[in-house]
Amino acid sequence: MLVSYKWxxxxxxxxxxxxxxxxxxxxxxxxxxxxxxxxxxxxxxxxGHVLSCEDVPETHLHLCQVDTGEEETRQIVCGAPNITAGIKVIVALPGARIADNYKIKKGKSAVWNLWV
Incomplete structure (x- = not known):
């Protein structure tokens, strides 16, 4: 049983x-x-602030440039249907842990193969 310290x-x-x-x-x-x-x-x-967002041909994915306050913008592949330039989003940086303790890792994207 899990018990909250705050509780x-x-x-x-x-x-x-x-x-x-x-x-x-x-x-x-x-x-x-x-x-x-x-x-x-x-x-x-x-x-993060979405600077630009382009559809990836023949997929439901989007290739976004996102300003996360770091020196360089981050390129993020996203499947959210409501993503658009100009909005603010939550960004899980490499090393973040999300649902079910899944660890976010930086990786290479197969999107580039589709893009070229």
Missing amino acids: LKELVDIDVPSHELAEKMSTTGIEVEGVDVPAKGLSKLVV
């Missing part, structure tokens, strides 16, 4: 960090399998 703090006056609480609980016989910090993966999520 526990609402019910009980706790003045120790989560990892220390887990240690203390284990010494009293309450089994603690681990302490997860979901926010770790969120550090790699940023808001």
Whole structure:
């Protein structure tokens, strides 16, 4: 069973960090399998501004240039039907973890084979 540290703090006056609480609980016989910090993966999520967006021929995909606040713009392949230049989007940078702990990795795109 997963229990939220924040939820526990609402019910009980706790003045120790989560990892220390887990240690203390284990010494009293309450089994603690681990302490997860979901926010770790969120550090790699940023808001990006779509500068341009082109349809990839013969697919439902779009090739977008996105400003994520870094020195260079990022080229991102996207399948969202509502993507368009000028909007703000959430960008999962390489290293981000999303649903089911799936890790985002930078990769080569087969789109270039279709593009040329």
